[in-house]
Amino acid sequence: MTTTADTIFALATGTPPAAIAIIRVSGSRSWQVAEALAGPLPSPWSPAYRRFRKPGSSDILDKGLLILFLASRSATGEDVAEFHLHGSRAVVAAMLDTLGEFEGCRLAEAGEFTRRAFENGRLDLTAVEGLGDLLAAQTETQRRHAIRIAEGGLAAKIAEWRRHILACAAAVEALLDFSDEGDVEEVALASRIAALDAEMSRLIAQPSSERLQAGVEVVIAGPPNSGKSTLLNALVGREAAITSPHAGTTRDLVQVPAVIDGLPVRITDSAGLRTQDADEVERIGIERAERAIALADIVLWLGDEPPPTKAIWVHSRADLPGRGLQPPECDVMVSAATGLGLSTLAKRIGAAARLVVPAEDVVALNDRQRAEVVGARDALRLGIVETDPLLLSEALRQALLALDRLRGASYAEEMLDQLFSRFCIGK
Known part of the structure; x- marks a missing residue:
């Protein structure tokens, strides 16, 4: 059973191997543990070079820095000790194993350091x-x-x-x-x-912050063989969708996260829209494409006919014969093969995306x-x-x-459990 009376510890830096590893210990026994491993304690907030030994043994676990933090000014609102070690897997494993042998000490749960900071008034919700x-x-x-x-x-x-x-x-x-x-x-x-x-x-009235975290929904739509999958690959910089000169290659939604003009987006390639010559599987793909278009924040329309909904009208495949001039009704002309117009299209997407995410100067x-x-x-x-x-x-x-x-002055424990489970073990 875990309690807030326990002293907790965890690796606070990335997974070894690394140049340096920091192991953080928080709780009422943290300084006692530090003294058992390092000998005489330094003054709080004054890094001190120490040899860390396993209690009852002359073997040195590692050499590094020890830093102590008083509860009144620590990140968690408890006494904290930090061990700055060499970042090898063996050193980190040996230190964590040793810390786990102290009575009342245990490995921290996900987000537990931050949860203690909240419960001790160092952070609000x-x-x-x-x-x-x-x-x-x-x-x-x-x-x-x-x-x-x-x-x-x-x-x-x-x-x-x-x-x-x-x-x-x-x-x-x-x-x-x-x-x-x-x-x-x-x-x-x-x-x-x-x-x-x-x-x-x-x-x-501002858009929610979840919109910023989840990404703006961008759907590429148009008739078969209009270059939708090729444009998706060009926008995300990799072969995310299968391309083919044959109509109807894309039969389901292909969604790829990306960053365009500094904003998170989720770009969806959809089945080509047509009413004739589509088999049963393709018709299902077309229905899904229509639903995706209806729910999209931004639609990129690649058809030569006017879009069925509000969209950025893209004149695609501009490198092909007969397509080198931009029709006046289109918003931007692109060629995924040569890169023509892609930066302009990215700016158009970014401008439209900023209308559905929170403004940068607001909370x-x-x-x-x-x-x-x-x-x-x-x-x-x-x-x-x-x-x-x-x-x-x-x-x-x-x-x-x-x-x-x-x-967070009043809260439900279930809500806190869900919130802190998003954090890593050492945070």
């Missing part, structure tokens, strides 16, 4: 979610947004909202105590709550966060129409409770 997104980030846009959240961008906004709501609550108390002066106070309250409503609504909400902000805003809206100060006071209290849930 929004910062934890931002850190999780940062660990999963694959593009520069994802990284910048995750850093903004992990560094407290949303937490600062929540703190500002709470200050305003508490000030409103104090004003309501004044209304109850000095009701004969209520007119002026009520006008100021209404103005303040309206400003909060407007700010929360602007944030709610975007995930679905959980949005639900709590909506709850806080709706409570404020309900309160502002109340003529009874007692009911307004209750509405303000409900808004504060929603913000407390947002920052």
Whole structure:
């Protein structure tokens, strides 16, 4: 059975072999363990060179740096010891095995260091979610947004909202105590709550951060033999889809993640759209293609006829005879064979994608966060129409409770278990 009273340890750096490995130990016994392995302890935050020995043996496990961190200023809110070692598999395995022999010490579970930081007040829940997104980030846009959240961008906004709501609550108390002066106070309250409503609504209206994490859905569509699979391969830079001069080669959806113009996208190659001469399997592929087009954020249309839906109209195969001039109704002319127009198309895709992901200069909400902000805003809206100060006071209290849930002051253990399971063992 695992408990927070246990002292935990894990490799905090990448899988060996590596030049350096860092093993982190956190908990009430961490310094005691460090002393047993390294001898006299250095001052906190002062790296010290030590030989690490297995207790009861003269054999040296390794030589390296020992750094201690006091609970009051450590990442987890507990006493922490870090061993900076040589990064061979044998050294890391020997150190981890030795740490596991100490009473009350065990290997950390996934995300347990971060969970302790949260439970000890070093991080709020929004910062934890931002850190999780940062660990999963694959593009520069994802990284910048995750850093903004992990560094407290949303937490600062929540703190500002709470200050305003508490000030409103104090004003309501004044209304109850000095009701004969209520007119002026009520006008100021209404103005303040309206400003909060407007700010929360602007944030709610932004696309969710999940859109940024999952990627923008881009579907390549058009009639058979219009160069869809070839264009997919050119956009992702590899042979992701089978190409053939024969019509109907692509019969199912082929989806490939990619980064275009700095944004994460998922590009889908679809079956050629036609109503005649399609066998049963191809017809199923066409139905799936139509569904994908209906759900897409961006459609790249490669047909010579107008697209059936809003799309970026691409004049493809521009290297072939008779196709070297761009029709005026098309948005961009490309040749996957020569590379003509591919950079222009990428910029068009990027511009369209930025309309469906959060703007780079805002703090975007995930679905959980949005639900709590909506709850806080709706409570404020309900309160502002109340003529009874007692009911307004209750509405303000409900808004504060929603913000407390947002920052993790109250939470469900199941939700935390799911959140921290996304983290690696050493984080």
